[in-house]
Amino acid sequence: MMQDILSAAGPQAERIEALWWLFVLVCGVVFVAILAALAWALWRTPRADPATLPDTSVLGRRQRGAEFAVAGAVALSTIGLVALAVASFVTDRAIASIGAPDIQIDVTANRWWWDIRYDHQDKSKIFTTANELHIPVGKPVLLRLRASDVIHSFWVPNLGGKKDMIPGRQSTITLQADKPGTYRGQCAEFCGAQHAKMALVVVADENFEEWAQAQRQPAPAPSGAQEKRGHDLFVNGPCAMCHAIQGTLAHGRRAPDLTHFSSRQTLAAGTLPNSLGHLAGWILDPHSIKPGVNMPPNPMSPDDLHALLAYLGTLK
């Protein structure tokens, strides 16, 4: 998965990348020029020591050459800065004037995971997922950003700049991915113990509509005996206190919605790949993986664990 400012995958990140190279060019020239002026001074001036008499004669006369050089350098610097400022404004406008989005998604940051709700005019088509954001390719999407606890910051470098998520406020950001693929984002504002393990997977999905249609379905009813036992453990046990699975009695809202949990690539907000072994370890003792996380340890018998894992595996 990529998390790189200089591998733009959307129009906004591309514009920023172009601006970056312009700045690198101009600043590089300035850097080389200043060091060259310094090197010239080191190379051409005679050496001295503390006994060398100071040349106070310079106080009595105009030093036109040096004055001209300094004034010219200041003027050139000013022109360069104005040019960079204008380029920056132009880029800023271009990023802001991206097309009107027709998909709106509410992203709420929590310590330390992302709640993602796909809005729709038809309320029956609204659905919720977590930690994995799917967007269509080549279309702008509008994200409405909120935070439930402390300040977080939404940032997917390959697609564009970041936006803070501030409790008590709503902000918006428009994203567009032109290349299908999977991009990684990460919380960019320090938010406490597990700020380091608060990542987000963004999938620019060519089959976005099919994916969304699948996500709108409730979880399938468990079929086998083991899956049934796992379902009962989930719904009657502590899991349902915080997690929701649509189509069951589990409606907790304090933790990620798990309706289509098995379709996701990662566990615990990008902390681990979503595999059976990692999931078992996570359920039994999340604090050994992500110390400070809200999920409590869940000691259980191997049989119960296998049943639970089997059930969670059906949540495609």
Next chain:
Amino acid sequence: VNPLLEKTWRDPPGLIGALSALDHKTIGKRYIVTAFAFFAGAGLMAALMRIQLSRPENTFIGPDLYNQLFSTHGTVMMFLFAVPVMQGMAVYLVPLMIGARSVAFPRMNAFAYWIYLFGGLFIFTSLLLDMGPDAGWFSYVPLSGPEYTPGKRTDVWAQTITFSELSGLFAAIVIVATTLKMRAPGMTLARMPLFVWAMLVTSFMILVAMPSVMLASTALILDRLVSTHFFNPAEGGDAILWQHLFWFFGHPEVYFIFIPGLAFMSAIIPVFSRRPIFGYPAIVMSLIATGFLSFGLWVHHMFAAHLPELGKSFFTAASMLIAIPTAMQIFCWIATMWTGRLDLRTPMLYMLAFFFILVLGGLTGIMVASVPLDLQLHDTYFVVAHLHYVLIGGAVFPLFGAWYYWFPKITGRMMSERLGRAQFWLFFIGFNVAFYPMHHLGLQGMPRRVYTYTDEMGWGRLNLLSSVGAFTIALSMVLFVIAVVAALRRGAMAPANPWGAGTLEWATASPPGSYNFDKQPVVRGRDPLWESEPVPASEPTHVTGLAEHTREALITTVLDAIPDHRSVFVNPSIWPFLTAVSVAIMFLGSIFTPWAVVWGALPVAVGATLWFWPRRAETDEHLAIEKRP
């Protein structure tokens, strides 16, 4: 040596005497040594962080300790090292440079030092007790609020800030008053050394900026201690308000760390170029312009927050504009070197390093001033690289140069040129190896303030390189301590003016007597020791007519330094120390109960009253030397 003056101005002996000391050189040395000790402590925290980050998924330290370490590292470096060490240099050097016997308000100066020391001991002790701040050095609410950081860690942070604000404000007042009213006769503002100009600008900036963070940290501690809701959005408070208040202080703070760095540059470059500085008026105007402009940039720390676009553009323009006065000074220094003859000793090497490091940091600063670029780079390792290039290149390298330059004056011993060069190169190379890779880490998407990262992110190799650089810096610091100890033990004795410099501090012995100057000089130019024209017989060369058996000093006018009146300075007193102790106890208690402010104020009031209590004998002495006009 004048024994009578020495007896009048020296600090009393013994432990009580040491705690009562008022000599600005004693206080200045204490500031500098304390600040370097805190620098070492915070550097050690950085070393621990670099071990943790040296490879992916390292388990050397966990998130809880890591978050305390980076928060305390930042807080100590910014509040307890960078600002006070510059004030300490100013307290030591300004009176010597302007030909004065003392700082103005010497007891307040001593008090400011004690408050600073106690603030530093407070935060270091807290860290050792697992009570170190853990919400970052700018402690954004609501993370730092009562709900998300219960316990005392953020209270420790907020009161450390209160300590350092109080001390910083008092020291700034001392420096402003000293500079404006105690200059040697003839030292008009237009002849004042650039170092003193820079410290004057810095001190005014501190006076304007620090009240803002004082308000913020007080509101934060009230939120935490007595459940006010200044920053709680659920009760009508506002999380962004904190950021505005903090950065309205925080950005000028960067500049009042940086301007003293410029001060060292402007003091040292002309001496090692063997000519007066080129463009004195342009540099003075640049310093003042930087001082003003630095108050118009704070929002560039908040581009990613939810703010109006037009307003952000203004701050982009202002942030780019402030590069111009700095560029002006850089060009003036290069012009000075171009037209001079260069002496490339250790202090000058540090000056040359500034051109490489600070210029690179300034250019990345121009990048993050642009809103679109900043939205990508903000809160990544790119910014970590940028801020270390600016602060270490702009302030710490000049500070080390200043150390080598003024060490002979302060201690009377020369430092080894050989060890100095070795230490410089280790520091310079280690610095770039440690911090340059961070630019690339930021571009590769590594956010700052993460205690770990996974292997698949591909950040491991550059992080390892950075850690190697960090330990090279540590090695250079060990060499620095060796060089200092060697110089103190066996260094060659320093003459009064070992570098052939032109400013007044080099006119007196190394180290100077407690009274600074046998004869207080009268000044005729910007570099009094480089004056070659003979003084006309009708004009005085030094100040006469002041009492020597009591601490009498000459007060001059603000603009032209014309003798204005005589003033008798206070004698050493234990009360500033005892008052500082009671203030420290009050601050310490206030993190536990609001009543500490009420009861703690009583000993403070008693101490401050006795501090100002007149002594009959002293008053009689003062009256005896009064003359009616």
